[in-house]
Amino acid sequence: MPEILAYDFMQRALLAALLVGLAAPMVGVFLVQRRLSLIGDGMGHVALAGVAVGVFTNQAPVLTAMAFAVVAAVVIELVRARGRTSGDVALAVMFYGGIALGVVVIGRSQSGAPANLDSYLFGAISTTTKSDLLVFAALALVVVAVTWALRPRLFAVANDEEYARATGMRVTALNITLAVLTAVTVVVAMRVVGLLLISALMIVPNATAQLVAGSFRAAIRLAVAIGVICSVGGVATAYYADTPAGGTIVLLAIALFMAASTYSAMRDRIARRRHLEAERHEHEHGVNCGHPMIEHDNHVDYLHDGHRHAPHQGHYDEHDPHKTPHEHDPLTTHDDPVRH
Amino acid sequence: MTATLNAPDDGSQAISSQAISSQAIVSLRSASFGYADRAVVSDVTMDIHAGEVVAVLGPNGSGKSTLVKGLLGLNNHLGGQVALFGTPIDRFHDHARLGYVPQRHTLSASVRATVAEVVAIGRLPHQSWLGRANHEDRRIIKESLAVVGLDDRAAVDVSTLSGGQQRRVLIARALAAQPDVLIMDEPTAGIDLASQEILSQVLARLAARGATMLIVTHELRALSRVLTRIIQINQGRVTFDGPPGNHELSQASPGPALDDHDGHHHDGDDDLPLTWPAAGPLDRLPGFHDA
Numbered sequence: 001m002p003e004i005l006a007y008d009f010m011q012r013a014l015l016a017a018l019l020v021g022l023a024a025p026m027v028g029v030f031l032v033q034r035r036l037s038l039i040g041d042g043m044g045h046v047a048l049a050g051v052a053v054g055v056f057t058n059q060a061p062v063l064t065a066m067a068f069a070v071v072a073a074v075v076i077e078l079v080r081a082r083g084r085t086s087g088d089v090a091l092a093v094m095f096y097g098g099i100a101l102g103v104v105v106i107g108r109s110q111s112g113a114p115a116n117l118d119s120y121l122f123g124a125i126s127t128t129t130k131s132d133l134l135v136f137a138a139l140a141l142v143v144v145a146v147t148w149a150l151r152p153r154l155f156a157v158a159n160d161e162e163y164a165r166a167t168g169m170r171v172t173a174l175n176i177t178l179a180v181l182t183a184v185t186v187v188v189a190m191r192v193v194g195l196l197l198i199s200a201l202m203i204v205p206n207a208t209a210q211l212v213a214g215s216f217r218a219a220i221r222l223a224v225a226i227g228v229i230c231s232v233g234g235v236a237t238a239y240y241a242d243t244p245a246g247g248t249i250v251l252l253a254i255a256l257f258m259a260a261s262t263y264s265a266m267r268d269r270i271a272r273r274r275h276l277e278a279e280r281h282e283h284e285h286g287v288n289c290g291h292p293m294i295e296h297d298n299h300v301d302y303l304h305d306g307h308r309h310a311p312h313q314g315h316y317d318e319h320d321p322h323k324t325p326h327e328h329d330p331l332t333t334h335d336d337p338v339r340h
Numbered sequence: 341m342t343a344t345l346n347a348p349d350d351g352s353q354a355i356s357s358q359a360i361s362s363q364a365i366v367s368l369r370s371a372s373f374g375y376a377d378r379a380v381v382s383d384v385t386m387d388i389h390a391g392e393v394v395a396v397l398g399p400n401g402s403g404k405s406t407l408v409k410g411l412l413g414l415n416n417h418l419g420g421q422v423a424l425f426g427t428p429i430d431r432f433h434d435h436a437r438l439g440y441v442p443q444r445h446t447l448s449a450s451v452r453a454t455v456a457e458v459v460a461i462g463r464l465p466h467q468s469w470l471g472r473a474n475h476e477d478r479r480i481i482k483e484s485l486a487v488v489g490l491d492d493r494a495a496v497d498v499s500t501l502s503g504g505q506q507r508r509v510l511i512a513r514a515l516a517a518q519p520d521v522l523i524m525d526e527p528t529a530g531i532d533l534a535s536q537e538i539l540s541q542v543l544a545r546l547a548a549r550g551a552t553m554l555i556v557t558h559e560l561r562a563l564s565r566v567l568t569r570i571i572q573i574n575q576g577r578v579t580f581d582g583p584p585g586n587h588e589l590s591q592a593s594p595g596p597a598l599d600d601h602d603g604h605h606h607d608g609d610d611d612l613p614l615t616w617p618a619a620g621p622l623d624r625l626p627g628f629h630d631a
Binding site: 029032033034035149150152153155156158159160162163164165166167168169206210213214215216217218219284285300311313314315 | 412413414433435436438440442444447448450451452453454457458460461462464465467469470472489492493495496497500501502505510513517534538
């Protein structure tokens with residue numbers, strides 16, 4: 001058994017990291033889709049007020065933080081649903097009010113204010129107690145299960161709210177549910193990455209996945225994989241490098257994002273170089289268009305005046321412009337060699 | 341504007357004294373719709389039956405979008421009687437029977453979504469909360485894409501398609517719900533001529549399959565082949581309701597100036613309403629649907 005697993009507190013830390021890495025990107029993808037990437041940050045601010053109230057009144061800070069964050073989540077959605085321009089300002093007031101209240105109340109409490117504040121703002125994963133872990137595990141599993149069950153509908157609402165409403169979906173209820181899931185994730189993750197960094201774990205793995213994946217389904221899976229790798233890998237790295245776990249996790253996630261950006265930029269450049277758009281024609285190929293169809297790997301080419309048009313995004317590509325006709329399968333008849 | 345009932349001279353007013361029709365797909369009696377308490381379209385009386393292909397015609401801001409959005413429950417029903425498939429609208433819950441094709445210039449590109457994933461949204465009303473697309477759902481999605489001629493693009497990121505192709509994706513999404521009537525908001529607005537031609541072929545194909553359609557538009561050219569009826573709306577009132585031939589006659593005679601229903605080609609955001617937002621932030625007023 002590696003040294004890192006020999007300690008109870010590290011076992012608990014790794015398990016907590018695994019749960020957070022799983023839940024945060026799953027919820028976060030819908031925030032990215034709805035262009036609400038920063039909302040988790042705001043909920044974290046409000047949760048801090050909850051933590052402070054818990055510390056001050058000797059309640060469990062997790063529970064009071066949860067209460068504050070969930071109320072904030074519902075208020076956010078109701079303000080957004082009203083669609084007023086002043087709503088934006090109202091949210092800002094709530095978020096800054098939350099963090100200010102948190103700082104002031106925690107400063108008035110007896111139990112070592114600065115250390116307490118730090119552990120919630122930036123995470124203190126190695127101090128996770130067994131009972132904390134049980135609560136986190138249960139909450140994280142609820143978040144994962146509910147998000148999975150609602151996934152198609154959350155996707156539909158975020159994709160086109162008006163259409164979802166017209167098909168009878170309970171759009172406001174689904175949006176509030178997503179906000180509450182976000183709030184619970186924020187609280188579950190606050191001991192791992194801290195309230196100031198939690199939003200990063202919800203958003204950055206998704207940003208990375210969006211660069212690489214080809215579909216929503218693939219992107220969500222990739223984001224969850226990245227989230228787990230970063231959070232578990234970050235905790236392990238922090239143990240060996242003696243760095244704070246929260247910051248290490250987020251830096252790891254950003255490193256992966258930058259690697260993916262570089263990869264996708266290079267891939268696009270290569271694709272552009274190898275890519276020859278077919279001549280523009282108003283005619284759109286289709287099953288009955290009269291041009292012979294050639295099944296080819298995972299797509300269909302249309303034989304057009306002796307060269308092959310492959311559907312690509314909104315236009316047609318010349319199929320494999322760099323290959324000579326002889327390298328193609330013999331299905332094609334090349335009576336017009338101009339393009340090859 | 342007068343307070344009296346508008347009386348189109350084609351005889352449709354004769355049905356207004358009757359009760360709402362139980363056979364009609366859509367049945368309205370002196371109905372009005374709007375936002376908050378402000379009626380945008382009022383005193384609408386009509387029955388739409390299976391197999392009809394109806395254009396709801398009118399200048400920007402006339403209330404034509406408000407009328408169809410009212411049928412979909414997207415704004416407030418402020419008066420009169422409205423029945424869908426014989427059920428009063430406040431008790432109607434079988435929303436999948438109305439296939440809505442919203443007016444969109446582009447689909448959201450905040451995250452990747454393939455054409456098939458967007459069309460699959462249309463199947464959701466037929467799936468349970470824990471259910472996922474099965475073999476039959478996938479077959480219907482594929483077939484819907486084939487009808488709009490996009491079956492070869494199922495795996496493509498939808499944001500890379502042209503505006504006209506995206507419009508057809510939205511039609512396929514509506515078809516995937518297997519609706520009994522298609523309700524389209526400006527399907528041909530803002531797309532180039534070649535795409536309009538393809539779109540009108542798609543509409544002709546749907547009409548040939550016997551689809552009932554209610555199409556909001558401000559230009560008839562792309563639809564002329566398939567229409568069976570025209571409803572003209574001006575300033576929130578129905579001013580004509582009848583077959584396309586009679587509509588031409590009514591337009592030939594001197595009457596109220598109708599600014600842009602033919603030949604006037606719009607593109608981009610030019611055709612956004614000037615006076616009243618047909619699709620805007622006001623649509624999100626709470627409390628009318630999620631109770």
